[in-house]
Amino acid sequence: MNLARITRRLAGLWLVVVLACLVHNAWHWGVQRRAPVTDLLAMLPTDEQRPLATQATQALADAGSRRISVLIGGGDWAQAQAAADAFLQALGDVPARHRVADADQQTWLDLYTPVRQGLLSAEARARLTAAPTAALADQALAALYQPVAGPRVGRWADDPLNLFGLWLSERGQGSRVRVQDGRLMLTDATAPQRHYALVLIELPGSGFEIGAARALLPRIETATRAAQAAGATVLQAGVPLFAAAASDQAEREIHTIGLGSLLGIVALTLLAFRSLRPRLLVTLSMAVGLLVATSVTLLWFGELHLVTLVFGVSLLGVAENYGTNYFSARQGLAAAERWTMLARQIPIVSLAMATTVIGYGLLALPPFPGLRQVAVFSGAGLVAAFVTVLWWFPLMDGQGRMAPTRFADWLGSRRALWPSLGRRGLTLLGLAALVLVAAGAARLRVDDDIRQLQSAPPALIEQQREFARLMQAPGVAQFFVVQGATEQELLEREEALTARLRGLGLGVQAVSDWLPSLRRQHEDQALVARRLAELRPELEKRLEQTLEPGSSANANADARPAGLTPWAWLASPASEPLRAQWLGRLGAGPATAVLLRGAESRETREALAALRLDGVTWVDKVGEVSGLLGRYRALMSVVLVAGFALTWAALAWRFGRRAWRALAPTALASVLAVALLALSGQVLQLFHILPLLILLGLGVDYGIFMLEQPDRRATQPFLSVTLAAASTLLSFGLLALSGTPALRAFGLTLLFGVFLAWLFTPFFMPDHD
Amino acid sequence: MKRRGLLIAPVLAPVLAPLTGLLSGSLPGLAAAAPADLAQAVRERLRQPEWLRGEFTQTKKVTGFAKPLLSRGDFVLARGRGVLWRTVKPFASELRLTRDEIRATQGGQTAMRLEAAREPVVRVINSLMFSLLNGDVSGLGELFELDGAVKGAGWQLALTPKPGALRQVLRKVDLEGDSFVRRIQLFEANGDESLIELANLRPDVAPEPGLFQ
Numbered sequence: 001m002n003l004a005r006i007t008r009r010l011a012g013l014w015l016v017v018v019l020a021c022l023v024h025n026a027w028h029w030g031v032q033r034r035a036p037v038t039d040l041l042a043m044l045p046t047d048e049q050r051p052l053a054t055q056a057t058q059a060l061a062d063a064g065s066r067r068i069s070v071l072i073g074g075g076d077w078a079q080a081q082a083a084a085d086a087f088l089q090a091l092g093d094v095p096a097r098h099r100v101a102d103a104d105q106q107t108w109l110d111l112y113t114p115v116r117q118g119l120l121s122a123e124a125r126a127r128l129t130a131a132p133t134a135a136l137a138d139q140a141l142a143a144l145y146q147p148v149a150g151p152r153v154g155r156w157a158d159d160p161l162n163l164f165g166l167w168l169s170e171r172g173q174g175s176r177v178r179v180q181d182g183r184l185m186l187t188d189a190t191a192p193q194r195h196y197a198l199v200l201i202e203l204p205g206s207g208f209e210i211g212a213a214r215a216l217l218p219r220i221e222t223a224t225r226a227a228q229a230a231g232a233t234v235l236q237a238g239v240p241l242f243a244a245a246a247s248d249q250a251e252r253e254i255h256t257i258g259l260g261s262l263l264g265i266v267a268l269t270l271l272a273f274r275s276l277r278p279r280l281l282v283t284l285s286m287a288v289g290l291l292v293a294t295s296v297t298l299l300w301f302g303e304l305h306l307v308t309l310v311f312g313v314s315l316l317g318v319a320e321n322y323g324t325n326y327f328s329a330r331q332g333l334a335a336a337e338r339w340t341m342l343a344r345q346i347p348i349v350s351l352a353m354a355t356t357v358i359g360y361g362l363l364a365l366p367p368f369p370g371l372r373q374v375a376v377f378s379g380a381g382l383v384a385a386f387v388t389v390l391w392w393f394p395l396m397d398g399q400g401r402m403a404p405t406r407f408a409d410w411l412g413s414r415r416a417l418w419p420s421l422g423r424r425g426l427t428l429l430g431l432a433a434l435v436l437v438a439a440g441a442a443r444l445r446v447d448d449d450i451r452q453l454q455s456a457p458p459a460l461i462e463q464q465r466e467f468a469r470l471m472q473a474p475g476v477a478q479f480f481v482v483q484g485a486t487e488q489e490l491l492e493r494e495e496a497l498t499a500r501l502r503g504l505g506l507g508v509q510a511v512s513d514w515l516p517s518l519r520r521q522h523e524d525q526a527l528v529a530r531r532l533a534e535l536r537p538e539l540e541k542r543l544e545q546t547l548e549p550g551s552s553a554n555a556n557a558d559a560r561p562a563g564l565t566p567w568a569w570l571a572s573p574a575s576e577p578l579r580a581q582w583l584g585r586l587g588a589g590p591a592t593a594v595l596l597r598g599a600e601s602r603e604t605r606e607a608l609a610a611l612r613l614d615g616v617t618w619v620d621k622v623g624e625v626s627g628l629l630g631r632y633r634a635l636m637s638v639v640l641v642a643g644f645a646l647t648w649a650a651l652a653w654r655f656g657r658r659a660w661r662a663l664a665p666t667a668l669a670s671v672l673a674v675a676l677l678a679l680s681g682q683v684l685q686l687f688h689i690l691p692l693l694i695l696l697g698l699g700v701d702y703g704i705f706m707l708e709q710p711d712r713r714a715t716q717p718f719l720s721v722t723l724a725a726a727s728t729l730l731s732f733g734l735l736a737l738s739g740t741p742a743l744r745a746f747g748l749t750l751l752f753g754v755f756l757a758w759l760f761t762p763f764f765m766p767d768h769d
Numbered sequence: 770m771k772r773r774g775l776l777i778a779p780v781l782a783p784v785l786a787p788l789t790g791l792l793s794g795s796l797p798g799l800a801a802a803a804p805a806d807l808a809q810a811v812r813e814r815l816r817q818p819e820w821l822r823g824e825f826t827q828t829k830k831v832t833g834f835a836k837p838l839l840s841r842g843d844f845v846l847a848r849g850r851g852v853l854w855r856t857v858k859p860f861a862s863e864l865r866l867t868r869d870e871i872r873a874t875q876g877g878q879t880a881m882r883l884e885a886a887r888e889p890v891v892r893v894i895n896s897l898m899f900s901l902l903n904g905d906v907s908g909l910g911e912l913f914e915l916d917g918a919v920k921g922a923g924w925q926l927a928l929t930p931k932p933g934a935l936r937q938v939l940r941k942v943d944l945e946g947d948s949f950v951r952r953i954q955l956f957e958a959n960g961d962e963s964l965i966e967l968a969n970l971r972p973d974v975a976p977e978p979g980l981f982q
Contacts, residue, residue, distance in 0.1 A: 157831075
């Protein structure tokens with residue numbers, strides 16, 4: 001009776017706390033409209049975080065995230081154009097870019113022609129520096145006499161060496177896209193008879209907001225079929241396509257896996273308790289856990305990371321055990337008997353809870369803010385769910401006698417099927433496990449590369465790959481950030497960097513190629529003026545006539561124009577293609593991103609990461625995130641081992657020398673789960689190790705519940721454990737069917753682990769007969 | 770995602786255009802043929818051997834120059850392979866147009882190189898060059914409106930570029946010949962004029978197979 005009164009008091013108090021958390025959550029998400037932090041690198045130790053890298057990556061990603069690019073063709077140019085027309089017609093009023101007007105082309109020349117004296121291609125600079133005047137004259141005259149010369153702007157006499165034309169050609173090398181018949185055209189480098197028309201579709205909003213993309217995708221699909229009907233190959237690429245594919249997949253899985261899991265769990269509850277109330281209350285306990293966990297984490301850290309939410313919610317799944325155990329124990333008892341039952345169960349469930357919280361608490365030890373958040377979140381959530389079961393369930397579980405169902409009786413009595421394995425039996429089991437573990441160890445592979453987690457449909461990836469091959473565009477996953485105190489210092493540093501990179505044989509896309517530093521422009525101007533002054537008499541001698549110098553050449557040589565400034569460049573529409581690489585102010589000064597082609601191999605990336613130049617930072621998002629996953633995986637493994645040790649200590653405190661019987665089944669299940677994963681060909685990474693921590697929490701609970709009543713005739717503990725395990729398998733285990741690699745890894749580990757832990761636990765119980 | 774470089778393209782169009790002006794309007798198969806009888810008459814008079822050798826004299830009038838620019842040399846024309854244009858006077862230089870590239874060399878050193886894989890316009894330039902030297906009427910008919918006359922063994926063609934980018938570069942081309950093309954006169958839009966006279970034309974019986982590799 002005493003317990004009943006205390007429980008009522010505490011239940012009221014707990015209600016106040018839960019309501020406060022509810023208000024806090026509503027305030028944070030609803031009123032302040034805050035969103036979870038999503039940057040993965042925020043999970044790194046603070047001293048290793050590089051806001052520079054994060055901001056630069058963000059700026060670059062934003063620029064391309066709303067664009068879908070489509071290549072149409074694959075045959076001759078006439079066919080490509082006809083197919084593109086069919087595509088555009090089917091696309092209707094969706095804004096798409098595919099033409100280039102003469103006026104657009106003129107803006108380029110308007111920007112660069114007045115400053116052409118200071119623009120030199122690398123080759124021309126080298127030639128002007130080293131070549132004798134006679135050789136320069138040969139070259140200039142050959143171009144004059146030959147029927148076909150290099151691309152040239154303006155008159156020969158203004159620029160006899162065609163320096164401006166060479167500079168523009170060098171710029172053109174940066175892209176494979178050309179303008180033909182006023183259209184954007186791409187030609188396959190390895191099969192020059194194959195041509196494609198390029199169509200760019202810019203979506204409103206961000207690429208990660210899939211709403212806009214969703215609305216347009218069916219129309220792009222229709223247009224694609226129209227182009228295919230015209231005999232063309234169609235290649236689509238762009239972030240919105242991947243975002244839409246991912247959300248499609250998630251939706252499909254919610255419909256299949258999610259619904260299957262829900263139906264299974266409801267059916268199980270109905271069978272076992274002939275009532276939905278237990279299921280509703282167990283769900284309530286977990287919801288309260290989530291709510292309180294969110295509030296505590298927000299109050300503690302001031303923010304909530306998306307990863308915390310995802311991992312934390314999974315870790316909270318262990319709370320399932322407490323509610324299920326309550327109802328298994330309550331079954332067959334009259335309402336009044338619940339208090340004696342509760343008094344008996346409190347120490348058991350408390351121990352189960354404590355062992356799990358200990359394991360999760362260990363996550364807070366490494367200096368990773370991400371893990372600390374996860375530890376606080378899941379710890380707080382577990383305690384809250386536990387408290388809800390203890391203080392609320394007795395007041396909400398109905399007044400009648402919960403009659404035992406035939407199914408529950410039958411299920412509980414299956415306990416008798418498990419013999420208690422003696423010393424010999426356990427040794428045999430251990431040996432069999434050892435063989436499996438050895439086989440698994442032989443095939444164990446570990447790879448933390450984030451790209452392992454790529455889950456887009458293969459057809460989409462294939463299109464993206466072919467698109468990238470045709471375009472030969474630089475990557476944005478790895479790049480350099482260059483900083484300077486002033487814009488000119490920045491550009492000079494960038495020039496030093498690009499010279500080094502080109503020396504390594506890499507393709508480079510950099511702002512300073514289009515906007516050289518003023519120092520370089522002035523040096524080039526001086527070089528050109530000097531060599532032209534030497535060249536002119538030589539040319540006149542050979543041509544046997546005086547040259548009438550061009551007006552522009554004359555004016556530029558004398559007046560030495562100021563050159564192209566960042567301000568003028570940024571203001572011109574001509575800078576649009578590279579403007580995303582002009583990052584603006586980052587930290588103390590302006591910054592740019594230098595993009596690379598051909599830097600995919602690991603060796604190259606390592607060599608680039610080792611490059612040390614003033615103001616230059618290597619950013620390798622893929623590498624950093626992969627490294628982060630690897631470090632988390634290693635840390636998790638250590639935490640796991642420590643978790644087992646501490647759990648053993650906690651168990652020993654209650655069970656004494658029998659403690660190993662509660663722990664060993666889970667330990668065995670964990671090791672075997674890893675062996676089975678390895679044998680089934682899974683490449684291990686963080687998402688295989690993380691669920692082992694959950695398995696520790698879950699499996700030890702099974703051990704505790706059963707070790708409290710180890711008798712083979714006791715049906716209640718086995719019923720409780722079996723129901724809990726079945727629910728876990730139906731919720732987490734079904735994730736093994738997911739198409740998302742991280743979820744699949746998670747689900748598969750728990751599928752093996754939970755099943756094995758449930759299977760082994762009764763074997764390890766002592767024999768009372 | 771990663772196609773920031775593509776708008777570099779517009780800049781190249783006006784630059785490459787003066788090369789030949791062939792950035793547009795050159796759709797094979799779409800152009801109407803020249804007046805059938807004229808084209809047929811010219812075709813009947815022409816010999817178009819697989820390999821043709823000859824000598825040229827080029828007189829170029831360029832704005833900014835008081836005197837015309839005179840050059841001489843020889844050339845090799847190989848059907849389906851390319852054109853070799855070898856200037857001997859006033860100094861030696863070579864221009865080689867093949868399926869895959871245009872390459873200018875001086876004293877064995879490359880002075881300029883355009884690859885078809887990078888600049889698709891290279892193929893169009895090469896086919897124009899070949900058609901002009903070979904008198905390929907159907908090839909020319911795709912790019913130009915043809916007018917002209919036939920007189921005995923000789924013929925004359927006046928070529929006016931069809932609407933499109935070619936017109937921004939080339940005003941008119943006059944072509945004259947008999948069993949071979951003898952005279953090509955180019956009138957550029959900027960006022961420059963070139964007269965190319967071909968002489969000593971002979972089908973080659975012993976071609977150099979490696980010439981256009």
